[in-house]
Amino acid sequence: MGAKQPIKIENLSVSYGNQKVLKSINLEIPEKGITVILGPSGCGKSTLLKCFNRIIELEENVEVEGKLFVDGEDVLHPKTDLIVLRKKMGLLLQKPQVLPMSIYDNVAFGAKIHKNMKKKEADELVEKELRKVNLWDEVKERLKSPADKLSIGQQQRLCLARGLAVEPEIILGDEPTSALDPLSAEVIEKQFLNLKENYTIILVTHMLRQAKRLADFVAFIYLGELVEFNSAAEFFSNPKDERTKRYLSGLIAG
Amino acid sequence: MISAKKIEEKIFKILMYISFSLLSIALVSIIAVVFVKGLGALSFKMLFSVPQGGYYLGGEGGILNAILGSIAIGSIATLLSFLYAFCIVFYINVYRFSKSQFSRSVRFFLDILWGIPSIVYGAFGFGIMLIFKIPASLLAGALTLSFVILPIMARTMDETLRMIPFEMKQAAYSLGATRFEISYKVIIKQAFPGLLTAILLAFGRGIGDAASILMTASYTDSLPTSLLRPVATLPLCVFFQLSTPFKEVQERGYAAAFVLTILMLLVSLLARLSFKSFSKYVVK
Numbered sequence: 001m002g003a004k005q006p007i008k009i010e011n012l013s014v015s016y017g018n019q020k021v022l023k024s025i026n027l028e029i030p031e032k033g034i035t036v037i038l039g040p041s042g043c044g045k046s047t048l049l050k051c052f053n054r055i056i057e058l059e060e061n062v063e064v065e066g067k068l069f070v071d072g073e074d075v076l077h078p079k080t081d082l083i084v085l086r087k088k089m090g091l092l093l094q095k096p097q098v099l100p101m102s103i104y105d106n107v108a109f110g111a112k113i114h115k116n117m118k119k120k121e122a123d124e125l126v127e128k129e130l131r132k133v134n135l136w137d138e139v140k141e142r143l144k145s146p147a148d149k150l151s152i153g154q155q156q157r158l159c160l161a162r163g164l165a166v167e168p169e170i171i172l173g174d175e176p177t178s179a180l181d182p183l184s185a186e187v188i189e190k191q192f193l194n195l196k197e198n199y200t201i202i203l204v205t206h207m208l209r210q211a212k213r214l215a216d217f218v219a220f221i222y223l224g225e226l227v228e229f230n231s232a233a234e235f236f237s238n239p240k241d242e243r244t245k246r247y248l249s250g251l252i253a254g
Numbered sequence: 255m256i257s258a259k260k261i262e263e264k265i266f267k268i269l270m271y272i273s274f275s276l277l278s279i280a281l282v283s284i285i286a287v288v289f290v291k292g293l294g295a296l297s298f299k300m301l302f303s304v305p306q307g308g309y310y311l312g313g314e315g316g317i318l319n320a321i322l323g324s325i326a327i328g329s330i331a332t333l334l335s336f337l338y339a340f341c342i343v344f345y346i347n348v349y350r351f352s353k354s355q356f357s358r359s360v361r362f363f364l365d366i367l368w369g370i371p372s373i374v375y376g377a378f379g380f381g382i383m384l385i386f387k388i389p390a391s392l393l394a395g396a397l398t399l400s401f402v403i404l405p406i407m408a409r410t411m412d413e414t415l416r417m418i419p420f421e422m423k424q425a426a427y428s429l430g431a432t433r434f435e436i437s438y439k440v441i442i443k444q445a446f447p448g449l450l451t452a453i454l455l456a457f458g459r460g461i462g463d464a465a466s467i468l469m470t471a472s473y474t475d476s477l478p479t480s481l482l483r484p485v486a487t488l489p490l491c492v493f494f495q496l497s498t499p500f501k502e503v504q505e506r507g508y509a510a511a512f513v514l515t516i517l518m519l520l521v522s523l524l525a526r527l528s529f530k531s532f533s534k535y536v537v538k
């Protein structure tokens with residue numbers, strides 16, 4: 001599992017109206033491990049992440065230029081089948097957003113869209129994915145109750161299970177722990193470390209310490225530009241760019 | 255010593271109580287007046303029979319024709335209006351950006367339509383019927399009425415759809431759902447209580463309207479059995495009876511008004527009761 005080859009970004013620029021928020025990004029994300037997109041708030045991290053599965057198009061007045069290759073195909077090409085593309089990626093948002101249905105239906109929602117499933121098959125899938133995110137034991141007695149009743153931390157794990165149920169290759173996380181209490185955040189971080197064997201994980205964060213805990217690779221973005229990309233070890237111990245050094249030493253707020 | 259803040263708070267509290275009392279008094283007194291004035295004419299017979307000969311001069315009979323007529327025309331108009339409103343509202347919120355120029359224009363037009371008095375809709379409908387030589391009927395009345403209530407229905411639904419968190423749509427799209435799947439598997443579920451409110455508001459407005467159906471649906475003493483025949487309605491039933499010079503018949507007018515009011519109350523009550531079960535899965 002995981003992406004079959006590195007994800008290549010070529011000259012990617014994004015503007016909202018006439019405000020250019022990403023400026024000609026070039027980046028190659030390895031198909032294995034966790035790649036952290038790091039940078040202060042407002043630098044364009046979420047914008048970049050939303051390009052991967054093209055939900056950036058839900059924003060108004062947005063213009064995306066450049067190329068973004070996933071499994072060798074340019075997903076920004078107008079002919080790209082968005083359904084196939086989005087099935088390849090699970091997205092975790094900052095604030096866990098459950099769907100207006102039961103816990104069970106939340107997990108099965110995406111999977112049922114892509115495949116006709118018998119009840120038994122769906123039951124098995126739901127259990128499997130909920131176990132992956134350590135939620136099964138907490139909810140197995142109340143699968144039919146509204147997902148909205150869960151705690152925020154549980155909701156985020158449910159969202160992860162929901163994403164995993166469509167059998168993606170890539171997991172996208174947009175500061176997925178920042179709305180959570182420390183304990184739930186830790187649980188989610190652990191899941192990411194477990195999942196990285198089988199999935200390509202791209203994680204946006206503005207928390208330096210989280211990046212240090214999780215990253216195998218780091219892409220540092222500042223004011224819409226890709227400043228530096230390197231393996232985590234190299235990035236933290238031996239930063240090349242002046243801006244990276246200042247960010248790492250806490251001189252850039254964020 | 256009492257601080258300025260406390261006084262301010264007191265004043266607002268008092269204002270709140272006053273406005274709440276006014277509201278309650280208005281509701282209770284409307285019901286009380288029609289009830290007291292119509293009490294003498296209220297009977298089972300009135301509810302379950304149709305006008306006999308000379309009813310409007312004080313003869314035997316009841317207003318079942320108008321009760322069933324109102325329910326029929328109100329339901330058909332609400333159904334028709336729901337069909338257009340549903341398409342419009344999902345189009346401007348799901349298939350177009352909700353804040354786009356196009357969507358904003360649609361809202362603007364609906365707001366204008368909302369402000370047009372229903373007699374104008376009636377005149378318009380009647381004009382068209384004259385051109386095509388369509389006689390006054392349940393169908394013609396329901397069609398006209400459906401346009402009267404369209405803005406209420408559509409704008410209320412629209413507000414509900416606009417309240418749906420953007421992240422919810424993002425989440426659903428990222429799972430690979432199409433706009434259609436998102437509409438019927440996610441948005442309808444999340445918006446259900448709001449959609450229901452819109453339908454009931456529109457029905458309430460429709461069942462109480464007299465001006466738009468006066469010329470288009472006409473009136474009859476028989477029960478509504480055909481879409482192509484005239485139909486009796488409660489507002490007109492009230493109007494005709496109150497405008498006679500006979501005390502007795504006027505009393506029946508008030509009784510009909512009471513029935514109309516109770517019908518509306520029942521509808522809202524039912525809505526409130528069913529709300530809870532429909533909003534079980536709504537994400538707050």
Ligand SMILES: Nc1ncnc2c1ncn2[C@@H]1O[C@H](COP(=O)(O)OP(=O)(O)O)[C@@H](O)[C@H]1O
Nearest residue numbers: 016021040041042043044045046047048059060
């Ligand atoms: N839908 C939008 N319309 C206009 N500007 C936006 C929109 N989304 C984000 N922006 C702007 O683009 C910049 C980058 O935003 P974002 O990608 O969310 O940054 P980050 O996730 O790094 O905090 C910010 O200046 C933000 O205000």
Ligand SMILES: [Mg+2]
Nearest residue numbers: 045046047174
């Ligand atoms: Mg962000």
